[in-house]
Amino acid sequence: MASEGFVYPSPQWAEAFCKAINENQEYREAAKDWKWDVAFVATEIPDNVADKLSEILGLPKPRDLGVKVNSGAIKLVLRNGTCQGSEFYIDLPTNLPPNVSVPANVKIGKVDADFILEATYSFWKDIITGKADPVAALLSRKIKVKKGSFLTLIQYSSAAVKLANTTRNVPTKFVD
Amino acid sequence: MKAATYKGPNKPYLEIKEVSTPKPGPGEILVRVAATGICHSDIHLFKGDFGPVMPGFIPGHEISGWVEDFGPDVKNPWGLKKGDPVIVSWIVPDGICKYCASGKENYCPAAAGRMPGLVGLNGGHAEYLTVPEIAVIPLEKGVDIYYAAPIACAYGTAYHALREAGVGPGTSLVVIGVGGVGLSAVQLASAMGAYPIIAVDIRDYALDKAKELGATHVINSTKEDPISRIREILPDGADVVHEARPEPDLKLSMEVVARAGTIVVTGLGGPKSYFSVNVLPFVVNGIRIIGSLGYRPRLDLPEIIKLVASGKVDVKKLVSHTYVPEQINEAYENLEKGLHARAIVKWG
Incomplete structure (x- = not known):
């Protein structure tokens, strides 16, 4: 999969992003005092992306369960300019059949973290491809700060830009 | 006498x-x-x-x-x-x-x-x-x-603050600190047609009173994160935030005020009280901060x-x-x- 890129969003993409963060010295310097977990929530995930994600996770297709995916979220444990782990959340408006299991770093349900940043799938795509600026997006509330201090985020705007730039070091595949 | x-x-x-x-x-x-x-x-x-x-x-x-x-x-x-x-x-x-x-x-x-x-x-x-x-x-x-x-x-101070901030029918309002002035603000704002009216305090009985006086939502900030809760209710922030605490610091206000919104402060603070504001969101979002005396x-x-x-x-x-x-x-x-x-x- 790495040769053609990791599907965004997915647990594999989250792990690759975490690894790329740890290789980014500029981010490490800009975020040396950052000490909070951050969840990036993608809403309005297109059906074909949700289907692909379900396939990656070994889940039934949402449409076969009669539901739509509410959101997908990547949670990163960010400490002092490093990424110390990632989790992937998929929020389905139903319980999974009892015979279905998910990988350890995948959770079913809503994410919680010190900071929760929410945007549409297509807007995160614009961030990852460099078409959108993360600080402008925060100020214009295209990225919504659902939890955590907006003012703290703005103080770390330089780190936010470098974090966004790091996504371009992640081999990414968009399947929409 | x-x-x-x-x-x-x-x-x-x-x-x-x-x-x-x-x-x-x-x-x-x-x-x-x-x-x-x-x-x-x-x-x-x-x-x-x-x-x-x-x-x-x-x-x-x-x-x-x-x-x-x-x-x-x-x-x-x-x-x-x-x-x-x-x-x-x-x-x-x-x-x-x-x-x-x-x-x-x-x-x-x-x-x-x-x-x-x-x-x-x-x-x-x-x-x-x-x-x-x-x-x-x-x-x-x-x-x-x-x-x-x-x-x-209490009522006079609250009323003038609400008028200064432009509160009227449909104004979304957060009142931080529901003591005498804050509760008066909730009650007056309700009569003036503000909606929703969110009261934030650390005392349950004060929040119960706020509800009785017209608050549509109450948040005990020792029990739940007020920033997240207010953003759930008002994703774009509040048109007006009234800082009615005796010692206002504007921290929560600046987090939850809407773009082009207004923060009005009536808490007097002490002689050494001060607050600081992050300049970028203050300017970019066109926030108005008003001190309102009496x-x-x-x-x-x-x-x-x-x-x-x-x-x-x-x-x-x-x-x-x-x-x-x-x-x-x-x-x-x-x-x-x-x-x-x-x-x-x-x-x-």
Whole structure:
């Protein structure tokens, strides 16, 4: 999969992003005092992306369960300019059949973290491809700060830009 | 007459004494006091935050009563008669300066040096007081004179702040700190058509009171994250945030105010209180921050009295505790413990 890129969003993409963060010295310097977990929530995930994600996770297709995916979220444990782990959340408006299991770093349900940043799938795509600026997006509330201090985020705007730039070091595949 | 006089900065702050009844001087009215409010600003006063206070000073700046007598040269623009029910403003403008002429009489320089019960003039924690006639505002029929006392401070301060911030029908409002002024703001904003009205405090009983007075949502910030909760209710933020805490810091306000929104501050803080604001969101989001002192006695107070007389604002709902004069130190202790929504002392 790495040769053609990791599907965004997915647990594999989250792990690759975490690894790329740890290789980014500029981010490490800009975020040396950052000490909070951050969840990036993608809403309005297109059906074909949700289907692909379900396939990656070994889940039934949402449409076969009669539901739509509410959101997908990547949670990163960010400490002092490093990424110390990632989790992937998929929020389905139903319980999974009892015979279905998910990988350890995948959770079913809503994410919680010190900071929760929410945007549409297509807007995160614009961030990852460099078409959108993360600080402008925060100020214009295209990225919504659902939890955590907006003012703290703005103080770390330089780190936010470098974090966004790091996504371009992640081999990414968009399947929409 | 019986009066509660200042002892010093240590508790008990006051003592009940017999003092001579004042006589109204030129341009003054003698008011027989019905009730006085117990206000947090008095605690600042007692502790010397507004400057030194002489022993024997009579505090109490939230006053209702009856006209007892007129001094010489009273112009009496309201046509008051002896026995008429009134409230007394703690803002006593000169009525002629440029601030007064432009409708900003709460910022009249003369008023800064003469505030009954706060600066320069004895207040209403007594059976009688004399005040310049410009401070005396008539009550409408049907307004309970005892429960009207908070109009002269808590309601007045809240009303002016809401008006300054442009609160009207459909304004989304967050009130941080629902003590006397914050609760008054909730109740007035509800009558003015604001929606939703979110009250934030750390005391459940204060939040229960806020709900009773018209808050559509209440948040105990010790039990849930107020930033997340407010953003759930108002994803784009609040049109207006009223910082009504005694020690405002603007931290939560700046997190939850909407773009082009307004933060209005009424908490006085102490002499060393300050707040800092992150410049980028302040400028980029076009935030207005307004300090709002008191009210315009001749403009705001009659409007509030009409809201009360019309039944849109029930002032009895705000008052949680009633004391007799001999309990006045207990009243201030309970205030410092945060037990009151609003308390009054009945003198007449």
